[in-house]
Every structure is written in structure tokens, then in C-alpha cells.
Amino acid sequence: MSGTEVEAAIRAWAAERRLPEAHVARWLELPASERTALLELAQTLHLRTGQFVTIFTLLKEIGVRENQPIAEVLTRREVRNIFAANESAPGKARALLEVLRAIRFPQLHETLAQINARITELRLPEGVRVVLPPNLGSDEVRVELTAHGGAELKRLVEAVTARSAELGRIADLLGGADEV
Amino acid sequence: MKFELETLFIEEACRTSRLATRVLAGLPAQVPVHYVADGRTAALRSGESADPFGAGKRRMVLMRRRGNFLMGCPAGSTEFACCGYLVMVLASNCPMDCSYCFLQEYVADNPGLQIYANYADVFAELDRVRGGSRERALRIGTGELADSLAFDSLTGISRELVEYFATRENLLLELKTKTDEIDNLLQVDPRGRTLVAWTLSPEPVFRSSEHRTASPAARMEAARRVLAAGYKVAFHLDPLIAYPEAERDYARLLENLFDRIAPEAIAFISLGGLRMTPGLRTAARNRFPRDPMLLGEEVLAPDGRYRTIAPTRFRLYTRLREQIARADPQLLVYLCMEGASAHQRVFGAAPAAPATLGARLAGV
Numbered sequence: 085m086s087g088t089e090v091e092a093a094i095r096a097w098a099a100e101r102r103l104p105e106a107h108v109a110r111w112l113e114l115p116a117s118e119r120t121a122l123l124e125l126a127q128t129l130h131l132r133t134g135q136f137v138t139i140f141t142l143l144k145e146i147g148v149r150e151n152q153p154i155a156e157v158l159t160r161r162e163v164r165n166i167f168a169a170n171e172s173a174p175g176k177a178r179a180l181l182e183v184l185r186a187i188r189f190p191q192l193h194e195t196l197a198q199i200n201a202r203i204t205e206l207r208l209p210e211g212v213r214v215v216l217p218p219n220l221g222s223d224e225v226r227v228e229l230t231a232h233g234g235a236e237l238k239r240l241v242e243a244v245t246a247r248s249a250e251l252g253r254i255a256d257l258l259g260g261a262d263e264v
Numbered sequence: 265m266k267f268e269l270e271t272l273f274i275e276e277a278c279r280t281s282r283l284a285t286r287v288l289a290g291l292p293a294q295v296p297v298h299y300v301a302d303g304r305t306a307a308l309r310s311g312e313s314a315d316p317f318g319a320g321k322r323r324m325v326l327m328r329r330r331g332n333f334l335m336g337c338p339a340g341s342t343e344f345a346c347c348g349y350l351v352m353v354l355a356s357n358c359p360m361d362c363s364y365c366f367l368q369e370y371v372a373d374n375p376g377l378q379i380y381a382n383y384a385d386v387f388a389e390l391d392r393v394r395g396g397s398r399e400r401a402l403r404i405g406t407g408e409l410a411d412s413l414a415f416d417s418l419t420g421i422s423r424e425l426v427e428y429f430a431t432r433e434n435l436l437l438e439l440k441t442k443t444d445e446i447d448n449l450l451q452v453d454p455r456g457r458t459l460v461a462w463t464l465s466p467e468p469v470f471r472s473s474e475h476r477t478a479s480p481a482a483r484m485e486a487a488r489r490v491l492a493a494g495y496k497v498a499f500h501l502d503p504l505i506a507y508p509e510a511e512r513d514y515a516r517l518l519e520n521l522f523d524r525i526a527p528e529a530i531a532f533i534s535l536g537g538l539r540m541t542p543g544l545r546t547a548a549r550n551r552f553p554r555d556p557m558l559l560g561e562e563v564l565a566p567d568g569r570y571r572t573i574a575p576t577r578f579r580l581y582t583r584l585r586e587q588i589a590r591a592d593p594q595l596l597v598y599l600c601m602e603g604a605s606a607h608q609r610v611f612g613a614a615p616a617a618p619a620t621l622g623a624r625l626a627g628v
Contacts, residue, residue, distance in 0.1 A: 145559045189561050192573050219563035220573040223605055259609040260578030 090120050097126055101133045107140065118154040125158065128167070129177040139177075142184040149188070157187070192220055195257070202254050209243050211236065214254065223259040227251065267359035267414060267476065268322060269295050269377075275303035275327040278381035283419060284326050287379075290418045303327025307356075307376030315551060317368055320375025321359050324415075329353065329380035334389045337408060338370070343567055344601050345615030347534075348622020349403055349438075350393070352386055354421060355379045355410035360442055361475040363552035364503055367409065369544040377410075383421060387428055394435055400619065401626035407440025407461070414443055422448050430455040436626040440500070442477040444486035450493050459496035459531055462487055464521065466513035469505050473557045480517065484524045491529055502536030502600055505557050506572040506580055514580065518587050527592035532625055535584055536600035537577045538562065539569040567603075581610045596624065 085093065091112060098108045111122060122143070126136055143154045150157075157163070166179045186193040196216070203214050215226040227244060231237035244251065253261075272291060274284050276299055288297070300306050303325045313319035337349040356378040357371050367375075393402065406412045406425070416422045422439060429437040430453065437458040439449075449460065462483040465473070470480055478486070487497045499521065501514065521530075540548065540562065548558055562570040571577060581599065588597050598621060599606055607615035615621070 148554055149556050149559050151556075189563075189573075191561050191576050192563065195573065195575050217566075217574070220575060221563045221565040221571065223574045223578065223609065224566075258575055259605075260575045260580075260582060262579075 085120070087116055090116070090123060094119065094123055097123065101131075101136065103133055103136065107137055110144075111140070114154065121155040121158055125180075128173065129180065130173045131177055135177050135181065138181060139184060142181075142188050146184065146188050160187070162187075195220060199254055199257055202250070202257070206247050206250055208247070209240060211240050212243060214251070216258070220258065223255075225251075225255045225258055266417070269324050269359075270319075270322040271295065271324070272297045273300050273303060273306035273323065273325045273327075273376070274298070275325070275381070276301055277328060278303075278326050281326070281381040283379065283381040283383065283421075286420050287324075287326060287418050303378065304374070307374045307378050309373050309375055317372060317375045317547070317551065318361065320357055320371075321361060321377055323376045325376045325378045326381050327378055328382045329385075332389060333380070333383070333386035334393060334404070339408075339601050340618075341601075343603055345599065345604055345607050346618040346621075347403075347598055347600070347625055348618040348620075349405060349625075351408040352390075352404055352406045353380075353409055354383045354386065354406050355415075357409070358411045359414050360411060360477045362442075362477070363473040363475070363548055363555045363558055364505070364538060364540070365548075366540075366544055368547040368551065369541060371409070372547065379415065379419060379421075384424070390428070390432070390435065394432055399434075401434050401436065401623045403436045403438055403459075403622055403626035405438035405440055405461075407438065411441050411443060412439035413441040413445040413449075416445050416448050420448055423452050426452045426454050426458045429457040432457065434626075436496075438498070442474060442483065444478040444482045446486045446490050449490055449495065454493075454495050456494065456496065459498055460487065460490045461498040461500055463500045463502060464517060465501075465505070466510075466517045468507065468509070468513060469557055472555050473505075473552070480520075484521060488524055491525065496531045497525065497529070498531040498533065500534045500536070500600070501584065502534055503538035504535060504577075504580055504584075505538050506560055506576050507557060510580060511583055514584055515587055518584065518591070522591050527588070527595050530592075530595055532596040532598065533588055534598050534600050535581050536602070537572050537581070539565075539567075539571050539601060541569055545570050578606060578609045581606065585610050598625070 094111055111119060122140065131139065143157055146157050147154050162183050166176050166183060169176065199216065211230045213228040215228055217224050229237065229240045231240050272295055274297065278284050279299060304327065306325045309316040310319055333352050333354065335351050335353060337351050340346045357367055357375055359377065413422060425437055426449065429435055435457065438461055439458065440461045442463050464480055464483060467480060491497045504514065552558060561573050561576060563573055565571040585597055588595055599610060604615055
């Protein structure tokens with residue numbers, strides 16, 4: 085496609101999805117290769133408007149953080165794997181969002197994975213839930229017990245007490261402690 | 265360091281003020297001067313510029329301040345463990361342009377570089393405050409809504425402030441700056457009652473985000489010189505920006521600092537992680553879309569600000585606190601705009617009350 089045809093296709097896609105003009109303008113400001121790569125992405129994955137805006141924002145932020153053009157970010161192995169997978173377009177769009185978030189927030193992704201693995205290892209009984217702060221925005225950890233009757237509550241409290249040392253280590257990880 | 269001005273506005277009522285006389289004497293000939301009835305109108309955001317905030321930085325307005333000069337630190341809040349800092353508002357906005365600066369939101373509607381010609385009225389306010397708390401030491405600074413020294417070569421205000429505080433035993437003046445404009449300071453004897461504090465950042469943050477500021481090395485050299493001239497010195501590692509190499513770079517920054525200035529000679533060091541309201545984050549990213557320092561792992565924290573994820577932020581605080589303690593266990597360190605749990609994590613103890621910490625910082 086020529087530059088004019090790409091612009092026309094972008095405008096047509098944006099009109100169909102009612103993409104706000106500010107985003108269209110930012111899209112058209114991109115270098116030709118990035119503009120086209122983003123159009124192919126939007127068309128192939130049948131992105132909804134909100135998904136497109138989030139993906140576009142993540143791609144731009146990753147580009148600035150890592151000094152890499154958007155088109156190059158899209159050639160990363162973990163991104164290519166999504167396109168190669170035998171998955172529906174909406175499934176691929178969701179997977180792409182997850183992968184881009186992990187690239188954009190690597191420490192958050194890694195720390196969450198580490199803490200969630202610790203929580204899984206605890207094998208907490210049903211009725212006990214460890215609630216982490218949204219996006220690790222604070223160091224607050226909450227342990228929720230959901231019981232019906234005194235005997236069940238006693239059992240859950242004992243289960244938590246038996247794991248108090250490991251729960252304490254999880255709380256320390258949230259506060260920046262090294263792997264313990 | 266000298267900053268470029270495009271225009272100078274002088275409020276009619278300030279035409280013959282000491283400040284106007286001094287500024288006119290030092291102003292480059294090519295800067296046009298306009299007299300206006302009300303300086304506030306000249307300080308307002310101008311719709312003609314694509315970057316009204318940036319344009320305001322090049323438009324100096326000499327005017328009267330209508331309200332009080334003294335106020336509590338605008339960063340203060342009951343949700344944070346505060347340091348009891350009092351602010352003297354002698355100017356508003358700053359000729360430097362740090363991408364993370366809160367002024368981009370705080371003075372967005374009146375970004376003109378205001379300097380208050382009736383600044384000497386602050387001395388009466390200070391006398392009243394001092395009279396009310398002779399038992400308690402107070403730390404009072406000018407560097408919150410403006411850099412304390414950016415235009416000092418033009419205004420000369422620092423000399424009057426230092427001389428005033430030199431004779432007030434329970435008051436400590438804090439001049440906070442990212443410049444190396446210290447010539448006026450070297451002309452007066454502070455008698456131990458003025459502290460000059462520099463915000464310090466590693467080179468990558470300086471290069472990426474702190475436009476038109478003095479280099480970290482120049483700031484440290486300026487600190488060394490004022491220390492030799494009898495001033496106290498302190499440093500604000502604020503904002504701490506948790507980019508991937510931050511732990512290593514901030515550690516090196518502290519090593520550099522302690523190589524140049526003995527830790528025992530430093531009054532205190534404050535630490536404060538990058539925090540941005542949603543409005544500031546938007547304004548900053550719009551003005552500096554290519555600054556990677558504004559694209560760290562900040563998430564919405566419970567206080568409604570974007571902050572670095574808690575584990576990374578607290579680990580960075582702890583590492584720096586430990587490094588400082590190794591250099592000098594007595595060197596006072598505090599956290600800015602953090603709650604009690606952060607203090608508990610970093611220092612292993614609950615924070616002191618603002619008045620207590622404030623008095624310690626004022627008495628250093």
C-alpha cells in the first residue's frame with residue numbers, strides 16, 4: 085500500500101471504531117513503517133477501540149523506555165509467538181495486552197509472579213485468600229477468611245497460623261525485602 | 265548559571281521598589297520591560313503558546329504578593345509522616361525545567377515567573393511566628409514553589425534573608441536549589457543559621473529530565489564552597505526515580521558525594537520517591553513525551569498518586585539508608601511524602617511527629 089492508501093485505511097478503521105481524533109492524529113504522526121505495522125495489528129486482531137488505545141499506549145511507552153521503534157517491539161519473540169498461535173483473534177488480542185504489560189512493567193510482572201508462586205506453594209485451604217494490593221501500589225497484604233460456623237473458622241485460623249512464617253515472608257517481599 | 269528571559273513585567277505599584285531597581289540594573293538590554301497595573305494578569309497562562317507553562321518560565325513578573333508569605337509545606341498531609349517544614353513564598357515558578365516537576369500542575373494556570381517585590385514583609389511574619397514558638401526550632405525555606413537561588417544574581421534576595429536569619433537563634437533558613445548560583449551567599453556570614461540544600465540525581469536523570477539545571481558535579485562543588493563559607497548543607501535525593509540501573513547509580517551518586525563532602529559535615533539527607541498526581545503525570549508526559557524517566561514502573565498508589573511499585577521503592581529507600589548509615593550512622597535521613605508504613609519498613613521504627621522531626625532538622 086502507498087502512504088496515501090495506508091492513511092485512508094487508518095482513517096476508515098478509526099471511523100468504524102469511533103477512535104477519538106487525538107489518537108488518530110498520534111497514529112498518523114508515526115513513521116510510515118510503524119503506522120503500517122499498527123494498522124496490520126488492528127486489522128488482524130480485530131481490536132476493539134479500548135484495546136487499541138491501550139496497546140498503542142503500551143507500545144509507545146515501551147518504545148521510549150527501550151529506545152526502540154514500535155515496529156521492532158512487534159517483532160519480539162514473545163509477541164511473534166502470539167501471532168503464530170492457533171488462537172482466535174480476540175484471544176490473541178488479550179494475550180498481546182498481557183505480554184505488552186509484562187514488557188512495560190517488568191519488575192511488577194516478575195515480583196507478582198514470584199509472590200503468587202509463594203502463595204500457591206502455601207496450599208491454603210478453600211476459604212482463605214491472600215489479597216495483594218492492586219498492581220503492588222502499596223505494601224499492604226490482606227488475608228481473608230470466609231467461614232460458615234465456628235468449627236470452620238477455627239480450622240481456617242489454624243491453617244493461617246500454621247503458615248504464619250511464610251505469610252510473613254510474603255508480606256516482607258511486598259515491602260522490598262530480598263528473596264527470603 | 266544565567267537564565268534567559270523574554271520579557272519583564274513590573275507592576276506599577278512596584279516600579280520604584282528595591283527589587284525592581286536591582287532587577288532593572290542587572291537585566292540584559294534586549295529584554296523588553298512592560299509596566300502593568302496588576303501583575304497577576306501578566307502571570308496568567310497565555311493561550312498563544314503551544315507550551316504555556318514553558319513560556320511562563322521566560323516571563324518574569326515583579327509584583328506584590330497579596331496573601332501571606334508563610335505557609336505550611338504544600339506537600340504536607342496527615343497521611344504522610346512530615347518534617348514540619350514551613351515555606352516562605354517569595355517567588356513562583358522556576359526557570360529550570362525538570363520533566364517531573366510538580367509546578368507543571370501546581371501553577372499551570374499562572375505560570376509566569378513571579379517574584380514578589382514586597383518580600384521584605386515576610387520578616388514581620390517571621391517575627392510573629394518566632395515570637396509564638398521561641399521554645400521550638402523551626403526550619404523555613406524558600407525553595408518549594410521556586411528555586412531559592414535561580415535568579416539570585418539578579419534579585420539579591422538571599423543576602424537579606426541570610427542576614428535576617430543570622431540573628432534569629434530558633435529559626436533555620438533552608439535555601440533549596442539545583443543551581444550553582446552561590447556568589448551572593450559567599451558575601452555574607454550566615455552564623456550557622458542558613459542551610460543550603462541541593463537536590464541531587466544521578467547523571468542519567470540529570471541528562472534526561474533536569475533541563476537547564478547545574479550538573480550534579482557542579483551542585484556538589486557549590487555545596488563544598490558554601491560549606492567552607494560557614495553554611496550548613498543538606499541534600500534531597502528527591503525524586504528518586506527507579507529506572508533499571510537506579511540502585512547502582514544512586515549508590516555511586518552517594519559515593520561521589522561522600523568523596524567530596526564528608527558525611528559528618530552534611531546536616532541531613534531526604535529521600536522521596538517519584539510521585540505524580542494523574543494531572544501532573546499527564547502534563548509532564550505531554551511536555552516530555554521522550555523522557556524515559558517518566559515511564560518507569562509507576563502505578564496508582566492508595567494516596568491517588570502514581571508511585572513506583574512498593575517493593576522496588578522501599579528496597580531503594582532501604583539500600584540508600586543503609587549506605588548512608590555505613591558512611592555516618594549519625595547522619596539524619598528522612599522520607600518525604602511517605603506514610604508510617606514506609607518509615608517502619610525503611611527505618612524499623614515508627615516516624616517521629618512532624619514537630620519533633622522538624623525541630624531536629626532545624627537544630628542540626
